[in-house]
Amino acid sequence: MNRGGDQPEKVAHAERAGRNGHEGHVIWLTGLSGAGKSTLSVALERRLFDAGHQTYVLDGDHVRAGLCSDLGFSPADRSENIRRVGEVARTLADAGVMVIVALISPFAADRARARAGHAPGRFTEVYVNAPLEVCEGRDAKGLYARARRHEIADFTGLTSPYEPPVQPDVEIRTDQVTVAQGVDLIWQHLQREDRLLH
């Protein structure tokens, strides 16, 4: 193919950030089923979008219907699920988007792998924390009840461990604060880190 003159240059990260007024970023919400990750992700995206950011929510349930439809819930498959979500989040952030990931992601090693390779400050780990009994009491999807009846194997918090983040960037006790207050905590962190639209 005759290049016919100057070769165009790849669109650089800084050009996207310049256009959007902010950089791509991953906000990773980890916590038990029922802790409030999905609710927070919707509310956080709404706040960010309405303020002018490019945003997207990657929800664990949604990903399992598409990209990860070949995976089950064994420890190996769960790790692979988290690995792929991490790669997609990285791609979206590379495309300039503020990506909100809502995924139980129970193992510290998997979360560390998702963070690895991001420039410093481009990955925010949010521990969406509520006591197990509170999460089980909510049980919006009826999953705890099914797990208690042994209909679900390897259920995080009951028959499979959850490793809490040791030093999350933000921790939200969803049994103690409202959704709006939880969003505020993340917003304030992003503001301190100078990640928001100017």
Next chain:
Amino acid sequence: MNRGGDQPEKVAHAERAGRNGHEGHVIWLTGLSGAGKSTLSVALERRLFDAGHQTYVLDGDHVRAGLCSDLGFSPADRSENIRRVGEVARTLADAGVMVIVALISPFAADRARARAGHAPGRFTEVYVNAPLEVCEGRDAKGLYARARRHEIADFTGLTSPYEPPVQPDVEIRTDQVTVAQGVDLIWQHLQREDRLLH
């Protein structure tokens, strides 16, 4: 978690499109190794980005280093590779981005699967076409030479089939046109389909 008033609404597809001035879209470049997919993808992204679109290039080589690092080049692994790229492209388009995919994607069934589920007009198949001998003559990556020495199994065009698109949305004979002319052909198609920024 106390919702504390009205629950925020999910950011809808139409809101993103309204903000960006265009919808998310997948432009899928298929063709032999050396046909010019990567070169075209860079030039097309540059044109779209400079005109104000949200853009991103998903390049086969790049994806294999990350999301698909667990896959080889057997027919089954190649299909799985294309499936995952299709899902990531769909996610980026859902996030409002015009995604340019540069991937050999030799099998019609895999390409049909990538297109499936997109709203009509949101997926553009581009056949990046040059005769095998032209592609082999370029051989920028030295892959044809290695395949001829039997160092690469299942090499598309030599030891593995390439199924040309029967009705591509756009066909670009890269042995006959310049890069800029190839970009023009895609641009004109997108314009006719009313997919560009107004």
